[in-house]
Amino acid sequence: MNIRRLPGFMYHYKFVSLVIFLLLITTIYLLIHWGIMCTNLEAWKHVSTVCSMHSSGAAAGILCGPLCSEKRIHSLACENLHAGKEAVFSAHWETTRLVFKASRIHTHTDQSEALFWTDTGGSRHFPSEEEFGSMIKDLVVNKLNVTVTGPQLQRLSRLRRHHVETNPTRRHLEMENVWPLLQENEYIMSIIYEDRDVFPQLVGTCGTFFAVEYAKPIQTPTTILALSDSKPEWAKRLKLAVMILDLLEEFDANFAEPLHLCDVKINHFGLPPGGQRLKFLDLDAVFPRSAVGRLVADGRSCQKHEDCDYFDCRSFCSVNKKCESPVANDNLQVICEKIFLGWTLSGTIIIPGLLMSQHTTSTLAVMLRQCANPAGDLTHLPRAAVPDSLKSRLYNMLSEMEQRFSGLQ
Numbered sequence: 001m002n003i004r005r006l007p008g009f010m011y012h013y014k015f016v017s018l019v020i021f022l023l024l025i026t027t028i029y030l031l032i033h034w035g036i037m038c039t040n041l042e043a044w045k046h047v048s049t050v051c052s053m054h055s056s057g058a059a060a061g062i063l064c065g066p067l068c069s070e071k072r073i074h075s076l077a078c079e080n081l082h083a084g085k086e087a088v089f090s091a092h093w094e095t096t097r098l099v100f101k102a103s104r105i106h107t108h109t110d111q112s113e114a115l116f117w118t119d120t121g122g123s124r125h126f127p128s129e130e131e132f133g134s135m136i137k138d139l140v141v142n143k144l145n146v147t148v149t150g151p152q153l154q155r156l157s158r159l160r161r162h163h164v165e166t167n168p169t170r171r172h173l174e175m176e177n178v179w180p181l182l183q184e185n186e187y188i189m190s191i192i193y194e195d196r197d198v199f200p201q202l203v204g205t206c207g208t209f210f211a212v213e214y215a216k217p218i219q220t221p222t223t224i225l226a227l228s229d230s231k232p233e234w235a236k237r238l239k240l241a242v243m244i245l246d247l248l249e250e251f252d253a254n255f256a257e258p259l260h261l262c263d264v265k266i267n268h269f270g271l272p273p274g275g276q277r278l279k280f281l282d283l284d285a286v287f288p289r290s291a292v293g294r295l296v297a298d299g300r301s302c303q304k305h306e307d308c309d310y311f312d313c314r315s316f317c318s319v320n321k322k323c324e325s326p327v328a329n330d331n332l333q334v335i336c337e338k339i340f341l342g343w344t345l346s347g348t349i350i351i352p353g354l355l356m357s358q359h360t361t362s363t364l365a366v367m368l369r370q371c372a373n374p375a376g377d378l379t380h381l382p383r384a385a386v387p388d389s390l391k392s393r394l395y396n397m398l399s400e401m402e403q404r405f406s407g408l409q
Helices: 003-012 014-033 040-055 064-069 108-115 129-144 150-157 168-181 185-192 231-253 289-296 331-341 362-372 388-408
Strands: 073-078 085-093 096-103 202-206 209-213 259-261 269-271 286-288 342-345 348-352
Touching: 040 064, 040 073, 040 085, 040 096, 064 202, 108 168, 129 150, 129 185, 129 286, 150 185, 185 202, 185 209, 185 286, 231 259, 231 331, 231 388, 259 289, 259 331, 286 289, 331 342, 331 362, 331 388, 362 388
Parallel strands: none
Antiparallel strands: 073 085, 085 096, 096 209, 202 209, 259 286, 342 348
16 A cells, blocks of 8 residues: 555544554553563663662662762663563673563562561661571572582672671661572572573673673574575574574583573573573573472373473473373473474474475484474374484584585685
8 A cells, every 4th residue: 555545544444444453452462561572661760679779778789879870871772572581681881781680570669578577666677697697598499409608608698709798787787688689599599500601691780681792682583584594694693593502511511410400491591702602591480400390290180291391391291190201302402392493383393493494404404303203193282302322313413514614714
């Protein structure tokens, strides 16, 4: 339709135009509400709120000064596709790019009330240092089934590294700010595993916001949008696939017990500026295997296997109609199913994934299907870990293909 005729169309079809307008507004609202879309205005609103708290003395952290009074943190930009978070936005601090995060679920006030009690005279009573340490240890065990070391406890209980606050008033304020942050699985994981260099490094906090180093999320391959399927593009895909497998190997081999990625999306993998290896960006649903086992085998009633799942971490509904089985699949199975193969419907690939292309060999395609559904015909859903032999064969094949195509990038 000629755009110049649009006013006339709207005039003659007022009801239809109104319905279209309302649908458009509703769609935009829902996309923003669900965290699929965002605006920079939201980022500034969140900063204004936390800075007001800082001005009133309620919010503390090493980033409060640069963010609020000194204005050295600037160029705020919202980050899309982060449902479940109250805020996710990037910013620049001098030459460093940061990503600020805050939860949609926990608020500063709610968690502070759980930290101290108030007597009849209105005085607040905070836990002692020993009691606060015990609270943190119990919290980490309940969330991750991990026993924290002395240095980790020091890092978790304070806002500033290598600084022990001795002033009681300032220490209580620090406790008030630390406690809501500790409700965040992502915050705890960033500290406990900061030496592994597989997650973005924690930079600092301000109130209920914490900031990590920026890593550019991996974007959906252009070939999925049918824009390109060239050999250089295929070479990039192969390199990315090998980097993902290398990261998964670290999660399996370099921790006290394997870490499970229970919410896998392509944009949850990212590269820091100048980085040569991937990091996993969204830690809300990353847990050690025993902790995942408690989530999927909690004894709740079920009717089907899916009732026992925790996002991408899958389990079984027992014959007693209870969720009693430990996690059944592993990271590679999810990656093969959701990232390498793509979106399937009744066994047919509808939207091809990272490794599905005209350059995909039949041998690789078969191997990817076996990887995505290791249980084969025993179950209609992939609820098994990938055998070690298949892992090795897949890694070796992708590495050889990546070497062969590397000169085309």
